[in-house]
Amino acid sequence: MAPEICTPVSARFYIRRRYGVATRELGKGSFGSVMEHRTFDGRVFAIKNGLDNSKETVETMLREFVFVLSLQPHQHVVKVFDLVKGPRSVHLCMESCTTTLWKLLRQNRHSVRNKLDRETRLCYWGQLLAGIEHLHQVGVAHRDLKMDNLLITEGGVLKIADFGSSTASVYCHGLVGSETLTAPECFTSVKYASLPVDVWAAGMILVYLLMDKFPWQSARSTDSHYYKYITPESASRKFVLPWVGSSEVENNGEVFNILSTMLDPAPSTRISVEQLVKCLEVQNIQMCSDENMVLSHDHRAQPT
Known part of the structure; x- marks a missing residue:
């Protein structure tokens, strides 16, 4: 139709x-x-x-x-x-899609049997990047990426939705979307580049998918966790986030390697999605699609 x-x-x-x-x-x-x-x-x-x-x-x-x-x-x-x-x-x-990524994570959070495994979570995140790449190729910034706006089909395919805050402008201003996933420049700049905002949000979503929690409530210096992240002694961000231990980095090492480039407080040096999808860490993610279900992790969504 x-x-x-x-x-x-x-x-x-x-x-x-x-x-x-x-x-x-x-x-x-x-x-x-x-x-x-x-x-x-x-x-x-x-x-x-x-x-x-x-x-x-x-x-x-x-x-x-x-x-x-x-x-x-x-x-x-x-x-x-x-x-x-x-x-x-x-x-x-x-x-119509069966559920959202947020509902799926919350639904299975306390279930040992149905808890989403690491491969499934990375598969969803890889699909998110593919969607963002498509948007950015034509100059569209979503500006409100969050797990409530990521729909999941019955076949386990992720689809980006809710474009009410989107823009095709190179620069934009103002606060939109969820404060926890908002990039730091949105709080401090009158005008900022629109596309890097989506990369920051995708990085925050990746943190949650790996750790089941966000690193801070707000990317402002008044937030103690974020302040610790941007202080000079943490500038190298070897472990990426203040509360992430060496064992967690070791378990997720290849993905954590790219997080510091996504959560770069300076939008001018933050990695672009075009560069991101070329990284070996991203290319190694097994992703499902409309035509292909990855057999190693059958994560077809169940109705909520």
Whole structure:
């Protein structure tokens, strides 16, 4: 079906006719809710419903719709089909995924049997990098990368979603997204390069995938953990993070080697995603795709 912006008299009737009936809630946030819809012939979609029909809500969802449409289709970027604006509502219609990376990690955090293994976590992270590379090749910065915005299909393929904060500008300003994953320049600069922000967020996500926790709450000098990270005696960042011990570095050595280049406080010297995907540490990651499931780690998602 061809993507388009629709303004039907009855948005609910249009969605029901084209995308079926709502069957369950997939998620909710400050924007509204995301519902799974099923058609009579078994096709499944996700509908993102804005809480209101305000100018801000419509512009955010329109931005998300336009940014995804402006990209060539990519297996690690969620597909969108329609932006439906009714008299009192706005809805973004897109492909449905089983869960998010954050839900998957939380769901299996305390389960010995179902805990995500290291290979699976690196596979997801490698897929994230492939998606970011696709965005950056056409000059689009996502600016709100977090595990809530990383969707997982039933086949274990990761897809980047939620482009409401994205930009195609080389430079941008202001704070967006999750404070914990926000790059330090966003707190201190009036204007900063947009693409390095995504690399920082990807580095923070990698830390969490390896350690099950973030290194600091905020990349500001007022945060004691981050301050310790940027002090002169830690400048070499041999162990990358203040609380990471030598045994943990040894167990994850080949991946930790690239973390200091991703979490470089200076955006001008931070590694780019183009350079990152050429690193041997990244190329050695076994990644699943729409066409290929890596047999060494079957991590097809289960519905939450």
